[in-house]
Amino acid sequence: MSGYIESQPLGRTAATEDAAANTPAAGATQSHRLRAGGLIDRQKPLGFTFDGKAMTGYAGDTLASALVANGVKLVARSFKYHRPRGIMTAGPEEPSALVEMRGGARREPNTRATTQELYDGLCANSQNRWPSLRRDFMAVNSLLSPIFVAGFYYKTFMWPAKFWEAIYEPMIRRAAGLGKSAGEADPDHYDKVWAHCDVLVAGAGPTGLSAALAAGRAGARVILVEEDTQLGGRLLSDGGEIDGMQAAEWVQRTEAELNALPNVRIMKRTCLFGVYDGGVHGALERVADHVPVPGPHQVRQRLWRIVARRSVVGAGSIERPVVFPGNDRPGVMMASAVRTYINRFAALPGRNVALFTNNDDGWRTVEAIHRAGGQLAAVVDPRGQAPVEYQSLVKASGLRVLSGFVSDVRGGIDGVRSVTVTGKDGRRQELAADCLAVSGGWNPNVGLSCFHRGRPEWREDIAAFVPGDCPPGMRMAGAAEGTFALGECLRAGHAAGLAAASDCGFTEDGGSAAEAGDEAYAISPLWQVPAKGKAFVDFQHDVTASDVTLAQREGYESVEHLKRYTTLGMATDQGKTSNINGLAIMAAVSGRSIPQTGTTIYRSPYSPVAIGAFAGHNRDENFHAWRLAPSHQWAAARGAVFVDAGLWKRAQWFPQPGESDWLQSVSREVNAVRNGVGFCDVSTLGKVDVRGGDAGVFLDRVYINAFSSLAVGRARYGLMLREDGIVMDDGTTSRLAEDHYFMTTTTAKAGPVMQHLEFCRQVLWPELDVQLSSATDQWAQFSIAGPNTRALLQALCDPDEDLSNEGFPFMGVREVKLRGGMKARLFRISFSGEMAFEISVPARFGNAMAENLMIAGKPFGVTPYGTEALGVMRIEKGHVAGPELNGISTADDLGLGKMMSKKKDFIGRIMAGREALTAPDRQVVVGIKPVDRNRRLRSGARIVPKGERPGPETDQGYTTSICFSPTLNHWLGLAFVQRGRERFGEIVRIHDPLRGEEYDAEICNPVFYDPEGVRQRG
């Protein structure tokens, strides 16, 4: 006798009559489907294809369980070595069985077959292989594996450096990646939804169900989220007895009671993936992933933001693989997954299963296989003997129990052929088997506990990490917290649910916890089997045990370094099955304990979430909100071209028939204004009602110039600084009454200025009697400009209105009567340098006003103009705007230094006096025009003295606003130039490396047009 505990090979002796009835159905494609049992609906067969091969499954199947039922072993190729891979788990932690779902624009790579519900017509394909899954030429990588060790890229592609961009990176990018994206826009829609509750329960296993029931009975508003399609968690796979009934019945009754509670909401197919500040939780609901195409107006997935005061996480635990050579062969499966496929899905992963376990829980698999009528080749347990409660079964069934390790697995694309077992004494023996069930123990699912930097703590008795500090309001309970026995889980869930409800003030009778036995869980930790051969730690990223030891040898001993050097745990599964094994091996080779070695922590999302779900409806034209000006519909009807100005859609120009070029249209509009009359919707400028007895004092402090002295019925240009002395914004502000000013801001700064004013009002000077209200959207405001402006307005206004220079002087403001029984505010202000007014009416009359301006101006050839013409005219006139108010310019830089009042204090005054802000060599606004008048200028070009080499030392400024001036018939613009105002007439060099241009230009007065201002006062 060897050191093994030998017994007779298991025959059919243990098979009951039940089991005989359970043997796989013959004939059908479902060669491994049991005749009875399971939570599948045999009345609803579903057809599907995998790699083009037609198969059938049943409603209730996952793609993985249907593949198991069809006897499919080979499902995928691994990421790096293209090793054949099968199905390893039966849940969301699956690292291997990643498939490509659907086709065309809906193609979705890297879908876990273990969570994909089966539907009729499902079409899945394997990925990462060529030409086929069975014959994959890239498997040659596996032969080269001695090269592809940890740190391969860092070591190999270092030299020569210039090869990186041209050769190495493109090469690596071609080879890298798993699966192919659709490459087309996703035709489906996604929602983002808010939900609110007192107690959020994540996971509907025994713990979560108990918690939800307790909190719900206590009166709290409860949301229960469950990633699976059914409630029950491991109860669906492992059964058991609760409150004297079968677990399945208890689950059913519990679900019915929860459904009957109006304050409880159950959300299936919903995975909690993140915990954020303020009790906000992220969850993803897969609304239509289980149908070929979402129904009409149905979304594919919903991203839930659940605001909860308390949460109970019963996320369960994840079974841990063991690291041994061949542990990635198709047909090597977690023991719990074997039970799930048999018990829940009535599918037999193998006809002759070997079991390798180091803990009591793995032994449950024996019963499952027996009941299903499968053969057990042997149980390999390094502890040497069966747990007490299994010893009679071993004796009765003649089950072979081997003391030792699985040291190799033979097999390939058709699955496991045999398993090599090495005894404690080193003797080897080979067992024929077509499936190897493995259990290395259980890792509490601590992921969610880490999202606020909580660090898991090691527990020696279960050889696993348990949650450390949880995010505020969160309780981990049950297996997720390291409590594995069923009875304990039910009690822990109940207690956590009650406590969470009580925290929220709900103390109605929560009933008592359901009762179940407390089965023992003993484990003797086993991380790595001491044997030669490729033994995988991270199955998804192809990280082997030798990669971990190599990392240690090369000095990457910290878990954080280990992770980044080997990519351990960096795959989409975040190392759910691999992290602990990896750091346990690191601990062993570096001679430290596991707690000394530490653990990496987890970040959201717990499970991969499609970007589309985060975007929700905010895509394409709905990417962000937009704002429409009051005359938008009129402008659109006239064929205006619109430009995005922040959120606004503004008419940029109005093309006329025969115009093929924007410059043609814009020049026509400018000429029309300068020689006749035109109008432009300027409603997008920010407008603020400033009211109250101290409104004038308030504005004196906000603006650098005085406003309390402004007479009623007059307007004034104002400039405001930031606290640091830099210009914030400008605009024209009018005094409509003693206690009422009407401020305008630039379009871009309307929001920030309003915030600034509210800050000043509420925080800086609460003692002032000032009230603020944004009136931007209330008014439709038009600028009417050109020598015929007055004539147009006279046609529109009541004949009694005196619009002459005496009756309505420059910078005058008042309400006027219009023909047709309308009132309007009229402002005599000019941005274009022409004789101009601005007129405003309530926004609902915006389109009517545009139409009426056209009617009134018809005899004068009135021309609507857009923002481009507006820009050209302000540049010709030397008015500064956004490109000059650029967040680094002072009032003096803009040529407005004289406006700074010396008689009063204002925001930014002191800081504006800093040495650097008043230095004589600052870059200031000047005009610029090309020496060769036919040359086009460009904004953003650098300015250097003529004859100097362009460079940082010689740089003296840059061009900011450039246009073609139809008035002067050449390109011109504004620029910032060092000491610019002293240098009018000087020829400088324009250096534009971006466009590869260099040319001469002349510095000049920025006011190109009507410098005396005769026209606007005319």
Added chain:
Amino acid sequence: MVEFSWNTQSPLQKALVPGLHGVGGTPGVELAEIRDIVLVQVMARRGKAAETAKIAKKLFGVEPPFAPGAVFGKEVTLIWSGPDQFLAFAPQGDERLMQQIADGFSGTASLSDQSDGRCVLRISGVSAVQAMAKFLSIDFDDRAFPAGAAAATSLDHRAANLWRTADDPNGVPVYHIAIFTSFADSLYGVIADSSLEYGLKVA
């Protein structure tokens, strides 16, 4: 002499297409724009909040709310919009009401006419809350947001005022949303996108 006509135009004139949209059957969401409203922001002058409240009571028959909420007078609804300020909203407003408000609060509170600055939508229906949960982070549970509740909030990144009025005769909740006028067109897209799966009826 040419004649000028001054037709009004809603910011939703183009976007709102009356009728049923989305899935068939009984529409879950009903939407209507309330046009030609009077909406005035009433802001108490410094130290005159109590006096402002008194005048409001005299004018509208109800005291304005001092915390987020809406109170309903006979003709006018008062919606809290910040400390010492509220919105006075009348679904059918006219010059007379406007003048009455202006005269009443003269010297006591500052007014800002927002009748054209906001677009007001009425949203109701058995699925309204489900649709609104897609663009508002408000807890619409009866306990948290009963009739008379109001919020100044963000609606898919747009500033909005929201209040709940009395349920309709079938016991279905009714909400009002006031949004800056220029955002109305893009807001309709959000509401429609969120409502089509329940069926949307536009008045």
